[in-house]
Amino acid sequence: MNVSIFGLGYVGAVTAGCLTERGHRVIGADVQQTKVDAFNAGVSPIVEPELNELLASAKTKGLLSATTDAAEAVRASEVSIVCVGTPSLASGRLNLDYVRKVSEQISAAIVAKGSRHVLIFRSTMLPGSTRSMVTDFFASTPNVSIYYCPEFLREGTAVKDFREPSLCVVGTNDGNAPATNEALELLGEKAEVLAWEGAELIKYSCNYFHALKVGFANEIGRMAKFVGVDGARVMDVVCRDEKLNISRYYMKPGNPFGGSCLPKDVSALSSLARMEGVNLPLLDNVLDSNEAHLDLLIKLITSKGVRRVGLLGLAFKKDTDDLRGSPMVAVAETLLGRGYELSIYDPSLNLSRLIGRNEAEINRRMPHLASLLRDSAEEVVGESELIIASQKCVSVDALRSVVKAEQCVIDVNGWRELSALAWGYEGLCW
Ligand SMILES: NC(=O)c1ccc[n+]([C@@H]2O[C@H](COP(=O)([O-])OP(=O)(O)OC[C@H]3O[C@@H](n4cnc5c(N)ncnc54)[C@H](O)[C@@H]3O)[C@@H](O)[C@H]2O)c1
Incomplete structure (x- = not known):
């Protein structure tokens, strides 16, 4: 040529x-x-x-x-x-x-x-x-x-x-x-x-990711220096995990992070750094970024002008009943506080089996959760004008058979197949 x-x-x-x-x-x-x-x-x-x-x-x-x-x-x-x-x-x-x-x-x-x-x-x-x-x-x-x-x-x-x-x-x-x-x-x-x-x-995205990696490694290095260990060795070991760390895992836009570990641990290290005067601006802003994502989801829901909302998935991910730090609990709490009618389906959730801090947290934040839980996705869909699919706890085919054309589905989990469905569909961030 x-x-x-x-x-x-x-x-x-x-x-x-x-x-x-x-x-x-x-x-x-x-x-x-x-x-x-x-x-x-x-x-x-x-x-x-x-x-x-x-x-x-x-x-x-x-x-x-x-x-x-x-x-x-x-x-x-x-x-x-x-x-x-x-x-x-x-x-x-x-x-x-x-x-x-x-x-x-x-x-x-x-x-x-x-x-x-x-x-x-x-x-x-x-x-x-x-x-x-x-x-x-x-x-x-x-x-x-x-x-x-x-x-x-x-x-x-x-x-x-x-x-x-x-x-x-x-x-x-x-x-x-x-x-x-x-x-x-x-x-x-x-x-x-x-x-x-x-x-x-x-x-x-590639250049930002490179920059983010350098910034991340340097901040971990600063923390390592503060606690008196070799930062290069710490990062070397971090990088050995190619299943969760150097991998596609966690690299999909969708849910804000949640659960019993990530919010707690991010908060703990940032607090320590702030108290000790170790300047870690990148790590310190991770929670803010997560909050911003949750706020966006709530704005998206409230912008729809409906009152009856169904949640498919309440725990922070599929196949767990751990409600601690779940973004969907925060969504539910906010919507209930604003007078929305909620119904919830989560196949992993059995309130009678919740114990310890998990139970205490849900009793404090959503004392009436039992009355909102339904036995099937069909029931939730049947009662709702807007459905929030936060987990893949229901198959796309099962949803397709019950969701009606006038209903809107918000897919929080980057659940691509949903976009192929005919309803008023919206992904949270793609
Ligand atoms: N340098 C890298 O490693 C790299 C890697 C990937 C992408 N990029 C991107 O590629 C682009 C070029 O980067 P670079 O590092 O080669 O830049 P550079 O500054 O080395 O070269 C740019 C050239 O464009 C010429 N130029 C300016 N106006 C012109 C015109 N009207 N007609 C003809 N030539 C003109 C300049 O005289 C210069 O020689 C940038 O957008 C950069 O961000 C750079």
Whole structure:
């Protein structure tokens, strides 16, 4: 393929070198003459292992050139990849000026070229940016297919990362498979396909997650130092658990966390740190984040304008009768306090078997729980205008057979199958 690459910095130069390695012909475009000259000489404009060799070899094979003229780059290619910088403004906000500038140039050049063109945005941009570029610059550009493909390479190992990417993502207008093959062929055949906004958010989610991990490890390290143990050893052991810690577990938007351990333990460590003057802002705000999620659920319920609400699941998860710290108990308590009529089904809950603190807590917070409990999901659904599915304690098929079209279901547990059902359905956060 003939590919033009806009922006010959870390991402653009590596992309160029690696695409020429696969036999594609690349024309680079940059506003900096020195980078263009370096490219034309087959020399890397940046320091990155293996890149000089790749570009020198591409130059020898006649696969590499560069220009400061955007129109020339578009004319010489069927595919353009945008890798220009997206720096922060002084306020911290994202500066999309360079992306806007090249979008304007590329759009005009495609019109002038008059033949089909594929445009791939690769610069990191906030969700909604690709769509706004399309609206602002490509709404009336004929014969153009536009994709957003985030880059996940790390400086220092960028060539290796390009050859073996940690993740390949292609964003399309509607989240359906790309209409043309170029994005997949160039940047990853096994790519995950999402709508532009989803692909854009994945890039930020990954970087946020990396940042969060560094912050988390550092805060645990500070706590370790305070208690006089080796933080590196502590984190090393934490990372050995690949079932719950370094895994997909707990990584699904849905319920706020609850139960008898997480809220208590998060609160205990934060309190100790605060008392002892160990500054752990990340850990300290975890409970606030959880509260915000619970508040959102309650707002979602109350915004529906109904009075009869059914809860499927009261304990903090399926297959336990532990009500301590359950977010659904907090939901029920709030709704009862506001005069809602509640009915509840939880197959694991047998009030006569509740003992100890579990019993004491429920007696204190929901003394009339017994009168709200029903023997089946059907009974709850039959009595309710709005159903909150917080656990997978009932099968989708069972629900489908009893829920009526006018009823609304809120799925708190990321229970994807529910969205396929025909009712007024809403997930808490997806
Ligand atoms: N550096 C990384 O490790 C990395 C990794 C993944 C994603 N990203 C993202 O990729 C994008 C590029 O990052 P980078 O580190 O390569 O940036 P960079 O600053 O190294 O390079 C950007 C290049 O774009 C050029 N440019 C600016 N305006 C232009 C225009 N109108 N026409 C042509 N070229 C123009 C600049 O001259 C510069 O050479 C950013 O959005 C960044 O967030 C970077």
